[in-house]
Amino acid sequence: MQRRKAPLLRRLAGVVFYNLPHPMRRRIVRIATPTYTLGSVVLVMDAERERLLMLRQPPGKRWSLPAGLLNRREQPIEGARRELNEETGIEADLEELIPASPCAVVHTSGRWVDNVFHLERDPETTQVIVDGHEVWDAGWHPVDDLPEMTRATAKLLAHYGLGPLADQG
Structure with a gap:
């Protein structure tokens, strides 16, 4: 050599x-x-995957998903469970949070990575509680008629064939 x-x-x-x-x-x-940011997102849907739980958060009128940044040394699945509970009041066991496919979505030229999980819940029996401060409103929306959402949410949902950018996923 x-x-x-x-x-x-x-x-x-x-x-x-x-x-x-x-x-x-x-x-x-x-x-x-270079540094990057890690977050976790939960797609909360009914068993038939016909309705999706979405949140309206400050500062705007557009809708997003239960999500948040991971704390230092926090595992993505634990962050997903924590954020889901903080934002919606929904409690989930770790075994209920199923990694989505793809399980990670990269944003902002690789500087942001969201770990995505699916959670099945019945919209008729699931109580959703919002605090009015971090989350203004929550609602179950038909996947074929989703409300106006943030650009980041639309881009993330496109990876799963949902939302206005689904044909670009």
């Missing part, structure tokens, strides 16, 4: 870097590498 010699400045930078204390090296790497 033949090795190419790195330019002098690069070699010097490498020597300096690897002689730094480990915590300092880790901090430099974290600052220098």
Whole structure:
């Protein structure tokens, strides 16, 4: 195997870097590498997958899905369950949250990744509770007649053949 010699400045930078204390090296790497945001989304639907639970949240009139950012070191399925409960009052066991296909959707040029889960609930018997602050309204909507939604929600739903952009999914 033949090795190419790195330019002098690069070699010097490498020597300096690897002689730094480990915590300092880790901090430099974290600052220098691209970051991304992780979230979890729950598609709450009836057994026939004919109705979808959607939320209207501040600041607008458009609808979205139960979702939120993951806390540090939180598993996506745990974040999905937490956000679902915080935003709708619906409690779900981890076994009930089924990874969607695809199970992750990448947004904003790879800087945002949503982990997506399905949850089956009966709209007639499921009590949905909103706080009026984080969520203004919640409603079950026929999948073939969804309300005006945020652009991000429309793009996410397109991956599952739903919403106004379904033909682009």
